[in-house]
Amino acid sequence: MKIVVLDGYTLNPGDLSWERLLDLGEVVLHDRTPSDKILERSKGAEVLITNKTPLTEEIMKSLPDLKYIGVLATGYNVVDAEAAKRRNIIVTNVPAYSTMSVAQLTFSLLLELCHHVQRQSDSVIQGKWAQSPDFCYSDFPLKELSGKTIGIIGFGNIGKKVADIATVFGMNIIAASRHQMDQSERKNFRWVQINDLLEQADVVSIHCPLTPETKGLMNAGSLKRMKRSAFLLNTSRGPVVVEQDLADALNNGIIAGAGIDVLSSEPPSIDNPLFKAKNCIITPHIAWATKEARVRLMDIAISNIASFIDGKPVNVVS
Numbered sequence: 001m002k003i004v005v006l007d008g009y010t011l012n013p014g015d016l017s018w019e020r021l022l023d024l025g026e027v028v029l030h031d032r033t034p035s036d037k038i039l040e041r042s043k044g045a046e047v048l049i050t051n052k053t054p055l056t057e058e059i060m061k062s063l064p065d066l067k068y069i070g071v072l073a074t075g076y077n078v079v080d081a082e083a084a085k086r087r088n089i090i091v092t093n094v095p096a097y098s099t100m101s102v103a104q105l106t107f108s109l110l111l112e113l114c115h116h117v118q119r120q121s122d123s124v125i126q127g128k129w130a131q132s133p134d135f136c137y138s139d140f141p142l143k144e145l146s147g148k149t150i151g152i153i154g155f156g157n158i159g160k161k162v163a164d165i166a167t168v169f170g171m172n173i174i175a176a177s178r179h180q181m182d183q184s185e186r187k188n189f190r191w192v193q194i195n196d197l198l199e200q201a202d203v204v205s206i207h208c209p210l211t212p213e214t215k216g217l218m219n220a221g222s223l224k225r226m227k228r229s230a231f232l233l234n235t236s237r238g239p240v241v242v243e244q245d246l247a248d249a250l251n252n253g254i255i256a257g258a259g260i261d262v263l264s265s266e267p268p269s270i271d272n273p274l275f276k277a278k279n280c281i282i283t284p285h286i287a288w289a290t291k292e293a294r295v296r297l298m299d300i301a302i303s304n305i306a307s308f309i310d311g312k313p314v315n316v317v318s
Helices: 035-042 057-061 081-086 099-115 117-125 157-168 194-200 220-225 243-251 291-309
Strands: 002-005 026-029 047-050 068-071 090-092 149-153 172-176 189-191 203-206 231-234 257-260 280-282
Touching: 035 057, 047 291, 057 081, 068 291, 081 090, 090 291, 099 117, 099 157, 099 203, 099 231, 099 257, 099 280, 099 291, 149 157, 149 194, 157 172, 172 194, 194 220, 220 243, 243 257, 243 280
Parallel strands: 002 026, 002 047, 047 068, 068 090, 149 172, 149 203, 172 189, 203 231, 231 257, 257 280
Antiparallel strands: none
16 A cells, blocks of 8 residues: 655654554655645555645546545645545544643743743843842733633633643633533633623633634634733634734734734745734744654554554544
8 A cells, every 4th residue: 555645744853753654555755745746746645644735626636546635633624625525535634632732832822921931031141130230120011820811712622621721820711612511510610602702801712623614713803802901822723813903903902912823824924914013922833743742643643544444444534
């Protein structure tokens, strides 16, 4: 069986092993595949593995041997899943591998907004503390999370883990989700509608999937509903936020700050408006990418392929 990995570098930049995959068939590994090479590199493959390389219906039509597409992520919008279904091509994803890592970065962004740790450290290294007449100082306002309200948009595995961590910090939790399951064990929790969440939360944290309904969810109108002292966090998908609207909200004091791990275009254009926005922290889509999470991703992705070869596919999305 010919297995082609189209873009394996972000999963494995050299610190993991493809050995288990090599045992499953004839494997061709590519770090990255430009759009004009997708078809050429996919010829003859029965199994294609992709992270961000798009697989459209036009490409599938030209690959008569293709039987399986494995997505190296939880989200699978990079694949035309409906076209795959029509062509009897199985598509699988890798669910729940990065829950802890994404929740961890969510609070890394939030704590940076509360304490400005890097900026404080930079000022010390630049000599400001050595010249201070007092034993301590701060150039930035400091905030404590205890007693604050976090509003979580999307309450799947990651949203729940964020709520768990928020509870440890003494925060109150409100959430909005398409599916509202029993959370009676959480004494500091309430379900609310999205507009109420925006108006009541001190921190709005986005953990919903990208769908036609959530695209552009955070726009000028929704941002104006937030408290002027509130922070926005996005570790889900970039297009959930209208970036120009967020930049305007930050620059005009509509909200107090933002921590962003995902952008609408990745890699982004150098003139992305958030790059010049006030009190905006941006990380390069790394929430998923701890080594521990990548090990889990690799293990599940290869197990998905093995299960397909055995005739018992798992984690099928199409």
